[in-house]
Amino acid sequence: MAGKSGRTISAEPRGTVKKLLFSWESAMVLVFLGVILLGNVISPYYTLKNVFREMPKYLSEIFIMLAMGYILVLGDIDISVGSIVCLSATLACIADNAGLPFVLVVLICILTGLACGCLNGFIASHFTELPTMIITLGTQIIFRGIAEVSLGPGGSISLQNKDAIKLLSRKIGIIPVSFFVVLVFALIFIVVLGRTTFGRKLYAIGSNSTAAKYAGIDVQKIRWIVFTVAGTMAGVCALFFLASTYGASTTTGQGFEMEVIAMCVFGGIATTGGKGKLIGGFFAAFIIVCLRIALGQINMNTQLILVIIGAMLIVSVLIPAIGNALRLARKKAEKA
């Protein structure tokens, strides 16, 4: 069922009701509801208030997940985003502690991300023979290196003036502001990928970049733009990260890249490009977040939680393969 999930460039008829019901994305919605139910069963503390209260810590990663979805659809990968978060957060802290107005601090945080992403995109689009995995592995080390140098021997920095950043961790009722911001960004990213020519171009490039090029798509320009967007979103993530930790250290953002890639893949976006929908990744992200909160509340061993999430990821990528194998077996049986 998941094998056909996501729109590909091949001109399939637009979704019938049946297709929609059996899509990977609707499976994600079901799993999401299942996780909420599970949370309510296993933990007496799994109230809406508590879940929203614990959520902001995990929300910041979703910003990157949205952009990572684009990159994966292109058939590329960006493993430098975690380091960009570290660098953006560090420079923002330094700027804030130097007494710059908060608007400027926000700008520095986001522009740092933009600049890093732009550099990734520049290299990726001008040296197309290099795999983006290698490019971003290099910049990952560079960005974190710059952050570590800026942090100095102490290895960490904290905001002296926390009042302004607290605006970002405010709540409307019981719902954190960051939740609404995530929703807005998610809506924009999902609509752009699914409903615009720009989005269709991404799928075209991801399916077959040579064909896309001959169809008149400026492949390299688009890749450059997408990497820049990813860097920018890492900057946004850094901003919200600061709102929950009031500071940065050498370990800030470590492993974020893998977590967001996991969310995307779990959500049905293929790392080979051209397949998958962002809404799947969006639900996958909330499945992981809500599951973590539920298991955390019953004091499950944190390592075991990681094992469970890893297992879910493996199972999710295996399901299409198993489905295919079964179908093949059935066909064989029919023939015989």
Next chain:
Amino acid sequence: MRRKTVSLLLAAAMMTSFAAAPVFAEEIETEEATQEEAEHVYTNAADGMTLAIVTKAAGNPYNEKEAEGFTEVVEGEGGTVVVQHPESATADAQIAVINSLISQGVDAIAVAANDTNALSAVLQEAMDEGIKILTLDSDVAPEDRATFCNQAGVQEVGQSLIDAVYDLTGGEGQYAILSATSQATNQNAWIEAMKAISEEDEKYASLDLVEVAYGDDEYQKSTDQTEALLQKYPDLKVICAPTTVGIAAAAKVLQDQKSEVVLTGLGLPSEMAEYIGDDEEHSCPYMFLWNPIDLGRLAAYTAIALVNETITGAIDDEFEAGDMESSPYTLTAVGDSEEFSEIILGPPFKFDPENIEEWKEVY
């Protein structure tokens, strides 16, 4: 009809297993309790309390011993204990765990902090919810907790370590420090104290600190850092590792390479026993530590006292810590502060070839 019988049977089986489970658990508890009674005296002071301890990360043996001591006292005093090891040794991972403990509405949380400032928001939120916050092992900013259970005064540890370096180098020469992460609160404080002492006192003027390396409290990275130090500084005489992971890694490297460089620092006796000795076969002549089990016990008594409101965390508050040696404890000022307090467990303890055999069995 048959289906009904089966379901009845199933239900009966389930009931028995539910009924049997608590009995089983109780039996174990009583057994443990009798064992404990031989060693410690408890007064049921934590009755009805849920007290949590958050360590730095799983797989840190020192932290696990603290949690053990904490658990022992809380359960001994009739309370419920929650032990949480974050998924990695970062403040970020601790925030998630503490958030969850707030949801659970525990009475007190004892934290061994991975970062001085990053936990501020979540700890403030916990205190707003009426949860008592204390730190042990490594502190946060003092306004974010009620009090801090300090395993040893920073000054005392710095002094012990620099004296050991002085002794082992013969009073002059190069030494290096192999620390945990670059933002580890207590390691940084001890290193600063060592530096300050050696600058102030002429006695240490001929000691030359060549580098502070960071093994991030990971065994492999600490091993690599030790090897790098040996390569970079051929005249190095002593490595001082004020972290249990670092010292164990360095001890193995030095002993395997039969290096001339000797080691001291802070280490777990059980992990370091095979490296401690005065001869050339061993890489570490002596080292220091305190008793993490006792630190955990002290944290538990402090948590109970905070929840009971015997103490508020103010300087000069006093409380009974069961049958612990230095009980009753008094809250002392942090540095020159007039507002913020800490509780010092006692002076660091020296482990040498004479006593290591006895202590390696303990922890």
